[in-house]
Each structure stands twice: as C-alpha cells, then as structure tokens.
Amino acid sequence: MSDAPLLALAGVHTHIGAYHILHGVDLDVPAGQTTLLLGRNGAGKTTTLRTIMGLWTASAGQVRFDGQDITKRATPEISQAGIAYVPESMGIFADLTVRENMVLAARGARDADAIDAERLRWIFELFPAMQKFWNHPAGLLSGGQKQMLAVSRAIVEPRKLILIDEPSKGLAPSIVRNMLSAFLQLKSAGATILLVEQNFAFARQLGDTVAVMDDGRIVHRGAMAALVEDEALQGRLLGLSLGAHQ
Amino acid sequence: MSTQSQAAAQRPAGTAERPAAATRSRTPRAADVDRLPWLLVPLLALLALPLVGSLPSWVTLTVAGLAMGMIIFIIASGLTLIFGLMDVLNFGHGVFIALGAFVAVSVLGPMGALTGSASMAANLVAVGAAMLAAMAVAGAIGYVFERLIVRPVYGQHLKQILITMGGMIIGEELIKVVWGPEQIPLPLPQGLRGAYIVGDAAIEKYRVIAVVVGLAVFVAMLFVLNRTKIGLLIRAGVQDREMVESLGYRIRRLFVGVFVAGSALAGLGGVMWGLYQQNVIPQMGAQVNILIFIVIIIGGLGSAGGCFVGALLVGLMANYTGFLAPKVALFSNILLMVAILLWRPQGLYPVAKR
Numbered sequence: 001m002s003d004a005p006l007l008a009l010a011g012v013h014t015h016i017g018a019y020h021i022l023h024g025v026d027l028d029v030p031a032g033q034t035t036l037l038l039g040r041n042g043a044g045k046t047t048t049l050r051t052i053m054g055l056w057t058a059s060a061g062q063v064r065f066d067g068q069d070i071t072k073r074a075t076p077e078i079s080q081a082g083i084a085y086v087p088e089s090m091g092i093f094a095d096l097t098v099r100e101n102m103v104l105a106a107r108g109a110r111d112a113d114a115i116d117a118e119r120l121r122w123i124f125e126l127f128p129a130m131q132k133f134w135n136h137p138a139g140l141l142s143g144g145q146k147q148m149l150a151v152s153r154a155i156v157e158p159r160k161l162i163l164i165d166e167p168s169k170g171l172a173p174s175i176v177r178n179m180l181s182a183f184l185q186l187k188s189a190g191a192t193i194l195l196v197e198q199n200f201a202f203a204r205q206l207g208d209t210v211a212v213m214d215d216g217r218i219v220h221r222g223a224m225a226a227l228v229e230d231e232a233l234q235g236r237l238l239g240l241s242l243g244a245h246q
Numbered sequence: 247m248s249t250q251s252q253a254a255a256q257r258p259a260g261t262a263e264r265p266a267a268a269t270r271s272r273t274p275r276a277a278d279v280d281r282l283p284w285l286l287v288p289l290l291a292l293l294a295l296p297l298v299g300s301l302p303s304w305v306t307l308t309v310a311g312l313a314m315g316m317i318i319f320i321i322a323s324g325l326t327l328i329f330g331l332m333d334v335l336n337f338g339h340g341v342f343i344a345l346g347a348f349v350a351v352s353v354l355g356p357m358g359a360l361t362g363s364a365s366m367a368a369n370l371v372a373v374g375a376a377m378l379a380a381m382a383v384a385g386a387i388g389y390v391f392e393r394l395i396v397r398p399v400y401g402q403h404l405k406q407i408l409i410t411m412g413g414m415i416i417g418e419e420l421i422k423v424v425w426g427p428e429q430i431p432l433p434l435p436q437g438l439r440g441a442y443i444v445g446d447a448a449i450e451k452y453r454v455i456a457v458v459v460g461l462a463v464f465v466a467m468l469f470v471l472n473r474t475k476i477g478l479l480i481r482a483g484v485q486d487r488e489m490v491e492s493l494g495y496r497i498r499r500l501f502v503g504v505f506v507a508g509s510a511l512a513g514l515g516g517v518m519w520g521l522y523q524q525n526v527i528p529q530m531g532a533q534v535n536i537l538i539f540i541v542i543i544i545g546g547l548g549s550a551g552g553c554f555v556g557a558l559l560v561g562l563m564a565n566y567t568g569f570l571a572p573k574v575a576l577f578s579n580i581l582l583m584v585a586i587l588l589w590r591p592q593g594l595y596p597v598a599k600r
Contacts, residue, residue: 053492079494091489093482095597103475104482107494110475153493 006031006161006192007052012061014051021047023216024061029161034193036203036224038238039213045196046088049163053085054078066160082160088169090150094139098130098149101138105153115156123152126182144175151182161192168199180205200238204228212237283594287558294566305447307565313453315561316460317522321515322538323467323553324508330484330548330597332501334396335403338410339538340531341417342388342509346380346516347526348425351432353379361435369435380517381510388509392502414531421528429527432520456518464554471550480504484548484597540579544586546593555594
C-alpha cells in the first residue's frame with residue numbers, strides 16, 4: 001500500500017462572495033478507509049466537500065487526488081477522475097424515475113440495460129427499495145429512500161472516493177440504522193469514503209479516522225477509536241453541537 | 247491498497263442475473279402523468295362551441311387555433327428549455343424567428359417553378375428546403391449569439407434581459423441591412439393555398455400542414471427527451487444542473503447544443519409564421535416574443551410538455567376570441583395566463599428545481 005493519501009488538502013482557503021469560509025484546511029483521506037469530518041453547523045464541512053468537487057473554487061492552497069492536482073479543475077473533470085458526491089440536499093432529480101437517476105449516474109450506460117447487472121444486484125441487496133420503486137418518480141420517494149437513491153447513484157460505477165454530506169440528517173432512527181448497515185457493507189467492500197456527519201452515534205460506528213472542523217479549520221485529526229475512548233476530548237471538540245445527536 | 251484495487255473491491259464477487267425490474271422498459275411515469283392540464287385543451291374547445299354557435303365555424307376556428315398553437319410551440323419550445331437549463335432569460339429569441347422567415351424569403355424567391363406548381367409535393371420540397379436553410383442559419387447565428395452575448399452574463403438576470411434585448415435590436419437592424427426595412431410578401435406556394443371542405447367547414451390546407459409539422463416536432467422532442475441519454479441530461483439539467491456536473495457531465499456543452507437547437511427551431515417557426523401571415527417584417531420577432539413568453543410562463547418554465555399545452559391554449563384562445571369579441575382578443579391571452587397562474591402559480595407543469 002502506498003503511504004500517500006488518496007485525497008490531500010493542503011492549506012485550502014475558500015471564499016464565497018465576500019465571506020472567507022475555509023481558513024487553510026489541511027486534511028488527508030487515506031485509501032480504503034472511512035474518514036469522518038465532524039464539526040458544528042457552519043464549521044465549513046460542506047464547503048470543504050464542495051471545494052473538493054470544484055463547486056466552489058479554492059482561493060488558495062492545493063487539493064490533490066490520486067496524485068494529481070485538481071484544485072482548479074472543473075467539477076465534471078473531478079467527477080470523471082473518480083470522485084462521487086452525495087450532497088446534503090441529496091441532489092435527486094425529482095421528476096426523473098429511480099431508473100433514470102441511476103442511468104445518469106452510470107456515465108458509461110446509455111440505458112438501464114447497460115448498467116452492470118452484478119453491481120445493480122448488489123445495490124438492490126443494499127437498498128431493496130431501489131428495486132421496488134425502480135420505475136417510480138424519485139420525487140415520490142420518502143426522505144430515507146431518496147438518501148438511498150443518492151448513495152446508490154454514487155456507487156453504481158466504481159469510484160475511487162465517495163464524498164457524502166450528512167446522510168443521516170432528518171431521517172427516522174430505523175432508516176438511519178438501515179443506512180448504517182449499508183455503509184458498513186460499503187466499507188467492508190473496500191470503499192474510500194469521506195463522510196460529513198453531525199450524528200456522532202452514527203459516525204463513531206463508521207469512522208476509521210476522524211477530523212474535526214471549527215471556524216473553517218481542522219482543529220483535530222486522529223483515529224476514531226481514540227476519540228470514542230476519550231470522552232473529555234469529545235466534550236472539548238464536539239461539545240453540545242454533537243452531543244445533542246447522540 | 248491501490249486505488250484501482252480498492253475501487254474494484256467496491257463490488258462484490260460472483261455473477262448475478264440482471265434484476266427483472268432493471269430490464270423493464272415501460273414508459274417512465276406512464277401511470278403518473280398529470281393529465282389535468284391536457285384536458286384544458288378539449289375543455290376550452292368545447293366551451294367555445296356553444297359560444298361560436300355554428301359547427302363549421304367552430305371547426306375552422308379550432309383548426310386555425312391548433313395550427314397557430316403548433317407554430318408558437320415550435321418557436322417557444324427552445325426558449326423554455328434554454329431558460330430551464332441555464333436560467334437564461336433570452337429576450338432575443340425573437341430575432342431567430344425573423345431571421346428564419348427572411349431566409350425563407352430568399353430561398354423561396356428563386357424557386358418559382360416549385361412554388362408556382364399546383365403540385366403539393368413540389369411545394370413541400372420548396373418549403374422543406376426553406377425550412378432547412380432557415381434552421382441552419384438560425385442555428386449558426388444562435389451559436390454566435392450564445393458565445394458573444396449570453397455567455398458573459400450567465401447568472402445575471404438583469405444583464406441578460408438588457409443584453410439579449412439589445413441583441414435583438416441589433417439583429418433586427420442587420421436584417422434591415424440585408425433585406426431592407428419594408429414588409430416583404432411571403433405568399434403560400436400555389437398548391438398549399440385553398441381549403442379542404444369537410445361538410446360545411448373549410449379547413450385551410452396550410453393550417454393542416456402546420457398542425458402536422460408541429461406534431462412531428464413535438465413527437466421528435468418527446469423522443470429525444472424521454473428516450474435518449476442527451477434528453478435525460480437535459481431533463482436532469484433543468485432540475486439541478488450542479489448535480490449533473492457532479493455526476494461528470496459538462497453541462498455548458500449541453501447548453502450550447504440546446505441553445506443552437508432552440509434557435510434553429512425558432513428559425514423553423516419563423517418560416518411557418520411568415521407563411522401563416524404571408525408576409526414578413528424585421529419586427530416580427532418582437533411581435534411574437536410576447537406570445538411565446540406567455541406560453542412558456544403558462545406551461546411552467548423549463549417544461550416542454552407544458553409549453554405544448556400552453557401554446558395550444560394560446561392559439562385556440564386567440565382564434566375564438568378574435569371571432570367572438572375582437573376587442574377582447576387583444577388581451578385574452580393575458581387573461582388566460584392570469585387564470586392559469588391563479589390555479590397553478592408555477593405554471594401547468596412546474597419543473598422540480600433543486
């Protein structure tokens with residue numbers, strides 16, 4: 001295994017209009033691991049993911065992915081390099097069916113028949129609702145099913161890295177448990193995931209490594225196991241913002 | 247683990263049959279289409295029947311309304327997709343209508359042998375050539391228009407309105423430079439004049455042709471939008487272009503393609519509108535602009551199906567009120583728009599935006 005992280009952010013600054021959101025973010029995402037990005041609302045987690053995807057351009061610093069500098073690349077190029085993105089809004093095309101959403105995500109497929117059958121079966125095993133509602137408009141799915149569709153789109157083709165923004169947000173506890181189970185299977189299949197999450201009970205079961213953000217900076221990085229063991233550190237780093245979700 | 251091997255590891259081993267659901271090919275949402283707006287078209291026609299009083303007159307007016315609606319649809323369909331896909335308010339769309347009509351004047355002029363023939367087939371060859379030329383010229387100018395005028399003002403609605411209206415004024419002036427400022431007659435070819443007599447009703451031949459061409463464009467558009475990946479990308483881009491880019495597609499290229507196709511369709515509509523009016527003037531685009539904006543607002547900005555229904559309603563309303571109360575006809579379509587927006591404030595088929 002190479003020691004170089006799959007994704008590395010070095011001193012990344014991002015401005016949105018007049019606002020300076022990221023103040024020199026340094027973050028490594030090792031290959032084959034699940035890295036959790038934690039922090040209170042407004043800490044800069046979503047901005048970090050959007051900056052990686054090129055949806056907002058870094059004003060300084062460097063984003064390296066798989067040995068290449070992707071800092072100034074356009075979003076489609078970054079996606080084609082092998083990064084899948086599940087935004088907080090889920091980005092579901094509500095007027096399209098589940099099938100059409102999946103066909104779009106499978107860039108190499110002209111229609112549903114061209115999607116890799118083995119992979120599709122795997123997805124249907126992870127999320128049976130996707131098979132059940134295959135020809136239904138995505139807009140009619142429940143919140144949890146939409147999240148399943150968003151994740152399904154991210155894994156319908158092999159991707160080197162999956163960025164997921166708050167997948168448990170607003171979901172019922174039973175759906176969160178299903179989602180957790182699916183992520184654990186995804187993780188055991190060797191996926192590299194960078195996951196933004198505020199639900200620490202959810203995050204602690206998934207993370208290999210963890211980075212905590214505050215005020216546009218990474219204020220802690222280390223093993224998730226160490227953070228789970230150290231309640232004092234949790235309290236100092238995460239405080240009320242995450243404690244409320246446990 | 248190398249990135250290649252860990253990417254491959256994201257997939258379980260073993261072979262599997264394709265799930266039955268994945269191979270189904272029924273029309274998406276066939277059972278879930280909101281048909282209520284479509285019913286407005288026959289409803290409006292049936293409401294007009296007792297008001298018109300005479301069945302033959304009603305048939306004539308209905309066919310005229312449908313023909314006008316089809317032409318407006320051809321013109322407006324590109325505009326609604328342009329707005330839906332990139333939030334671009336193109337007030338210059340009308341210039342492509344005028345351009346198409348004037349190109350038809352130039353193409354049909356030297357084809358006197360074909361247009362003067364009583365054979366409808368010969369006439370259609372001439373009109374078809376004029377349509378193709380108009381679409382090619384309008385599409386090419388549309389490409390330049392997008393590059394020079396629209397591209398610098400993405401995301402800035404006020405500037406879009408100002409600069410595209412300016413573009414239309416410049417376009418009109420350039421048309422005057424090439425073809426002159428005067429109204430030019432664009433007579434229907436010989437074989438397309440006159441009417442079919444069905445019972446006591448007279449149905450003009452050209453209106454039937456307009457309905458057929460309009461339906462052909464609509465069916466082709468539905469095919470592209472619903473049965474091809476490009477169409478899927480357009481429909482997705484109308485809803486959430488950022489997500490389409492995040493999936494790895496270059497939506498700017500797609501937008502240029504839609505802009506060129508929309509301009510070409512406006513050129514085609516210009517030929518048909520010119521033949522419908524049997525004359526062309528450089529300002530004709532600005533005159534039709536109001537109607538097409540009413541249509542795309544009624545239909546729901548970004549919706550091709552809504553645009554089709556909206557265009558038919560506007561065409562029928564204009565013809566019925568023109569017959570029943572000519573003074574009301576001047577603002578009947580505004581009343582129609584107000585009524586529909588009171589019922590559905592986002593238009594007949596609101597596009598689910600992110």
